[in-house]
Amino acid sequence: MTRLTEAASGVYVIAATPFTETGDIDFNSCDRMVDHYLAAGATGLTVLGxxxxAPKLTSDESAAIVRHIMKRVDGRVPIVVGASAPGFAQMQDLTARVMDMGAAGVMVAPPGSLRTDDQIVTYYMQVAEFLGETPFVLQDFPLVTGVQISVPALARIFNALPTAVCLKHEDWPGLAKITALRKEGTLNRRISILCGNGGVFLPEEMERGADGAMTGFAYPEMMAGVVENHRKGDMERARDLFDAYLPLARMEQQPGAGLAIRKYIMYRRGILASPALRKPGAPLDPLSRAEVDRLMARLEKRLKELN
Incomplete structure (x- = not known):
């Protein structure tokens, strides 16, 4: 079993959970989705993000999704599983189950009740205690969690906990945080930094010292292309590619509608049999679908121009 380490890099796609129109898990679409992510250049997958x-799934459904994706991936790339939970018992139980299935590690976001650096550091100390030797990703997503994690707090956590191997960086604005964490002397080791927010800042994040992306934009090939061209030292090509996809990445970033847009794009691309969200969750209205269709057509035209 491959364990997640500080060397994690590339594109860890946040996997969608496909549903049928009646709200059942669509495992056939799940297979197509996994195949698409790997063909698009994913170096890892993150499930139950x-x-x-994830909050709409039962514990048995969560385990079934992980097991199914793990089987489809068949060891080709590492799998990270979102294990955030209201209590440590649930977190510990899910972690034990998915690690037994072959997961590489888990991802943990802070609960919204945390306010001070000491509270945040204490929480992750307890996370590490409950998870034992399991490596984990610290998800820093204040726009959703409401928890602001300072650079000094992150330094205390990563310097004290060897099982904290990766930061999922989704602060906004947060480019200065990457720079601060990469500054010599801030951390006692180099950790992996993978960035979220639908990839809308990926070129700048890579230039600041990020190792790649951990997010779920409906076109993971864009993120893989940006990361690969950055590695080659061709940031002009990386930015040209990024710019072509930016209108759709921006469209996906709308609060409340972003997931519906992402699933609709995946449906239009033939990856999902249905763009359905499990309730509560509303589909796109006809005008919004037409707007996305228009942007997809323009993208195809621009990609042909870029070869």
């Missing part, structure tokens, strides 16, 4: 509708 916030945009994977």
């Amino acid at each position: 916030i945009m994977g509708e």
Whole structure:
């Protein structure tokens, strides 16, 4: 079993959870989705993330999704599983189950009740205690969690906990945070920094010292292309590619509608049999679908121009 380490890099796609129109899990679409992510250049997958509708799943459904994706991936890339939970008992139980299935590690976001650096550091100390030797990703997403994690707090956590191997960076604005964490002397080791927010700042994040992306934009090939061209030292090509996809990435970032847009794009691309969200969750209205269709057509035209 491959364990997540500080060397994690590339594109860890946040997997959507496909549903049928009646709200059942669509495992056939799940297979197509996994195949698409890997063909698009994903170096890892993250299952049961916030945009994977994890809170809408039962514990048995969560385990079934992980097991199914793990089987489809068949060891080709590491799998990270979102294990955030209101209590440590649930977190510990899910972690034990998915690690036994072969997961590489888990991702943990802070609960919204945390306010001070000491509270945040204490929480992650307890996370590490409950998870034991399991490596974990610290998800820093204040726009959703409401928890602001300072650079000094992150330094205390990563310097004290060897099982904290990766930061999922989704602060906004947050480019200065990447720079501060990469500054010599801030951390006692180099950790992996993978960025979210639908990839809308990915070129700048890579130049600031990020190792890649951990997010679920409906076109993961864009993120893989940006990361690969950055590695080659061709940021002009990376930015040209990024710019072509930016209108759709921006469209996906709308609060409340972003997941519906992402699933609709995946449906239009033939990856999902249905763009359905599990309730509560509303589909796109006809005008919004037409707007997305128009942007997809323009993207195809621009990609042909870029070869």
